[in-house]
Amino acid sequence: MKRFKKAIAVMLSMILLFAFEMTANASENTEATSNQAIKVESDIQLTTVNEDVIKRLTRADKPDSVTSSVYVMQENLNFKTPETTSLKRESISSLKASPMAASATASSATYSGTITQEGGTQFLYPIYLQPGELLQSQLDGPFSAQLDYDLYLYEFDMTTGDINPNAIDASTYGTYFNNYEQGAASLPENVGTRNAAGYEKAYAIAVHAKKGSSINDPFYLTVDTSSSYDAYEPDESAFHAYNFTFSTGGSSLNSRSIHSGIDNDWYQVTIPASRNYDALNVKLDSVSDGYGYKAEVYGALTGNQMVLLPQTNHNVSLNTGTYYVRVYTTNQFSADHSYALTLKPVLRAGKVVITGYDSSKNGPNDYPTYSYGRHYRVNGSSSFTVKGVVTTTDNYPVANAPVDVTWLNQNWTESSGNRTRTGTAYTDQNGVFSVTVSLPPSTGSIAEYLSGAISFTHYFDLSGVAAQVRGTSNIATDVVYHFAYSIYGG
Numbered sequence: 001m002k003r004f005k006k007a008i009a010v011m012l013s014m015i016l017l018f019a020f021e022m023t024a025n026a027s028e029n030t031e032a033t034s035n036q037a038i039k040v041e042s043d044i045q046l047t048t049v050n051e052d053v054i055k056r057l058t059r060a061d062k063p064d065s066v067t068s069s070v071y072v073m074q075e076n077l078n079f080k081t082p083e084t085t086s087l088k089r090e091s092i093s094s095l096k097a098s099p100m101a102a103s104a105t106a107s108s109a110t111y112s113g114t115i116t117q118e119g120g121t122q123f124l125y126p127i128y129l130q131p132g133e134l135l136q137s138q139l140d141g142p143f144s145a146q147l148d149y150d151l152y153l154y155e156f157d158m159t160t161g162d163i164n165p166n167a168i169d170a171s172t173y174g175t176y177f178n179n180y181e182q183g184a185a186s187l188p189e190n191v192g193t194r195n196a197a198g199y200e201k202a203y204a205i206a207v208h209a210k211k212g213s214s215i216n217d218p219f220y221l222t223v224d225t226s227s228s229y230d231a232y233e234p235d236e237s238a239f240h241a242y243n244f245t246f247s248t249g250g251s252s253l254n255s256r257s258i259h260s261g262i263d264n265d266w267y268q269v270t271i272p273a274s275r276n277y278d279a280l281n282v283k284l285d286s287v288s289d290g291y292g293y294k295a296e297v298y299g300a301l302t303g304n305q306m307v308l309l310p311q312t313n314h315n316v317s318l319n320t321g322t323y324y325v326r327v328y329t330t331n332q333f334s335a336d337h338s339y340a341l342t343l344k345p346v347l348r349a350g351k352v353v354i355t356g357y358d359s360s361k362n363g364p365n366d367y368p369t370y371s372y373g374r375h376y377r378v379n380g381s382s383s384f385t386v387k388g389v390v391t392t393t394d395n396y397p398v399a400n401a402p403v404d405v406t407w408l409n410q411n412w413t414e415s416s417g418n419r420t421r422t423g424t425a426y427t428d429q430n431g432v433f434s435v436t437v438s439l440p441p442s443t444g445s446i447a448e449y450l451s452g453a454i455s456f457t458h459y460f461d462l463s464g465v466a467a468q469v470r471g472t473s474n475i476a477t478d479v480v481y482h483f484a485y486s487i488y489g490g
Contacts (some may be wrong), residue, residue, distance in 0.1 A: 051250040051344065057232055057242040060268035108224040108261060114142075114217070115149070115209040125163065125204030126156045127223060129195040134233055136224045137205050138262040139171070139189040142217035148175040148210045149219055151189035156202040163204045168193055171237045172210070176301065178308035181330065187298070187306040190264050192234030222262050228335040229259045238298065238306065238324040241266035248396065250281070250344025258293060258328065259335035267325040269343065271318045276392055277345035281400045282325060283314045285340035292331025293339055298324045313426050315346055315400050346400045349469040350393030354476045358385040362483075370448050370481065372462060377481040380442035384421075388467050388476065389431045397431030402470040405435040409463040409482055411443040424470075433467075444484030455489035 113122045129135050139151040153169040156162075171189035178187065195201050207219055232255075235242060244267035245251065256265055269280070284295050297316045298306045306324070309316050327341060358364045361379040368377050378384050386405045390398040405423050412418040418440035425433045444459030461482040468475040 051252060051342070052247050054244070054251050054253045055255075057244075057253070057267075060241045060243045107226075108222060110220055110222045112218045112220050113207065114215050114219070115207065115213045116215050118209050118211065118213045120209045120213060122207045123163070123204055124206075124221060124223070125154075126158065126202035127205065127225075128200055128202050129193075129225060130200055130227075131195055131198050132227065134192065134194045134226045134229050135203055136190065136192040136226070136234065136236055136260060136262055138222045138224075138236075138264075139207055139219060140185070140222070141219045142214055143185060144212075144214065144217050145175060145177055145186075147212040147214060147217060149189070150208045150210050151191050151221075152206040152208060153191040153193060154204045154206065156204040158202045169234075169236075169240075171239065172304055173237075174301070174303035174305035175211070176305035176307060178306075180308070187308075190236035190262065192236040194234060224260045224262050226259050226335070229263075230256045230335075230338075232256060232265075233259075233263075235266050236264050238266050238268070238300070238326070241268040241324055243267070244269050244325065244343060246280075246343040246345065248276075248345065248347070250342055252340055252342040254285075254338050254340040256327075256341075257335050257338050258291075258333045261329065261333055263328065263333065265327040267327075267341075269323050269325060271320050271323065273320045275345070276396075277347050279315045279317045279346035279400075281314050281342075281344040281346055282311065282316055283342050283344075284327070287337065288339040291329060291333065291337070293327060293329050295341060296326045298326060300324070313400060313402070344399060347392050347396055347398040349390050349398045349401050349472050349474050352388060352390045352403065352467055352469050352474045352476045354386060354388045354465065354467055354478050356387045357480070358387065359383055368481065370458070370460075372479065372481075375479050375481050377460070377483050378439060379483045380439060382439055383436055384439045384480075385434055385436040386423075386465055386467060387432070387434050390427050390433065390469055390474070391431055397427070397429070398469075399427055399429045399431060401427045401431070401433075403427060403433045403435065404468050404470050405437070406466045406468075407437055407439065407463060407480075408466075409440070409442070409461050411445045411461050412440065416440075435467075439482070442482040442484035449489060451489075456486045457489050458486045459484040 111124060115122055127135060137151065137153065139149060142149065151171045152167045154167055155164040157164065169191040171191050173187050173189060175186045177184045191205070193203065205221065205223065207221060232242065234240065244253070246269070258265070280297070282295050282297055284293050297309045297311070299309055300322070301307060325341070325343070327339065356364060357376040357378065359378045359382050361382040362377060366377045367374055384407065388403070390401045390403060392398060403425055407421040409419060421437040421439060423435040423437045425435045427433045442461045445461050446459065448458050450456045450458060461484070463480045463482040464477060465480055466475055466477045
């Protein structure tokens with residue numbers, strides 16, 4: 001950032017020097033007050049682009065040949081000699097159903113246990129499910145980077161008391177510790193199924209130690225059954241993610257809910273090599289934010305290690321490949337509330353334009369013409385607002401782009417603390433930004449005599465403004481009069 005500020009300051013100094021030299025021998029000029037803002041740059045014609053709404057989701061196809069995708073790596077579990085059952089029901093505070101929910105439609109219980117040898121398995125059964133009910137289970141821990149446990153779901157034969165050895169769902173992420181608000185942890189394993197039969201069914205859940213084991217590091221297994229959920233359940237893990245295809249203007253989905261404390265909704269997005277963006281804005285509606293819902297983006301490494309990607313102002317930088325969006329809750333949930341998930345590409349900035357200014361003392365239309373040309377005038381010791389727009393090369397507005405604004409008055413020394421002012425803002429959905437800074441007094445280094453029926457001498461400085469899209473070479477510069485005072489000339 002320091003290097004950026006220094007480069008901008010040098011650039012603005014050169015611009016001001018050029019402006020000064022161009023008018024060094026200029027003749028006396030009369031101020032021409034204008035009631036209009038900048039004409040050339042404010043009439044930018046933007047290419048309109050609309051956000052669409054996704055009406056239907058389809059399951060993602062994840063062939064094993066796509067290395068950036070996750071794929072189930074099931075192991076053959078030993079059903080004959082499982083570990084001695086040592087699961088203990090825990091009294092753990094669960095997440096709360098939202099007060100807006102009509103009635104409680106989910107029941108939940110959490111168990112803890114340990115596995116004493118690598119390759120060992122702990123089973124929990126039978127779990128009964130009524131017709132139409134949904135079963136979800138989540139495995140948290142053990143919280144060690146040296147251990148890797150997986151989660152499996154099976155049907156349980158209530159007549160024979162046997163477990164059907166063919167898993168109906170499996171979650172086999174590799175251990176990879178991410179930083180969450182609650183602390184560092186690997187992505188939990190999640191499985192689920194819906195009883196689509198017209199009769200009661202029973203199920204078994206298995207926790208399998210794929211790598212390592214520990215008698216001291218427990219795992220926590222949460223089981224939840226629900227009778228109210230959205231039509232796309234179950235999709236508890238990235239292995240069952242739905243395709244989410246978004247348009248240039250962004251796409252939103254508002255037909256899904258988080259109906260339990262361990263409900264996870266997953267979406268797969270594909271970033272093509274040919275595109276006009278390098279980041280994706282991932283955002284939930286404000287009500288869902290208030291509930292504690294989260295929308296996170298993950299990348300998949302070898303062995304299904306899921307890496308949480310950092311977000312800045314909801315923007316996630318992405319390369320070509322496959323990524324996964326996870327929606328879940330950290331606080332409340334409600335089957336009656338449909339969250340709105342919006343994915344919008346942060347279009348690649350092609351240009352930035354300063355469209356106008358405003359200030360607390362001068363307003364938006366103060367454009368006098370001194371010897372140095374027609375420029376905006378701002379009084380010293382006032383607020384100063386720089387307005388502009390960021391677009392692609394073909395004039396699509398670039399939303400959520402960070403813009404850094406620098407103001408420079410080289411008549412002040414660095415040690416004075418008055419030489420520069422900086423500010424940052426993100427563009428809105430129309431590519432518009434607005435940055436306000438508080439200016440120091442003007443030194444009044446330039447005196448210009450304005451003759452007329454009533455003559456005045458105006459004292460001001462030449463100052464410079466630069467607006468740059470962060471991380472790019474796209475920059476716009478301008479000269480601004482930094483006004484000090486005027487003296488009646490008789």
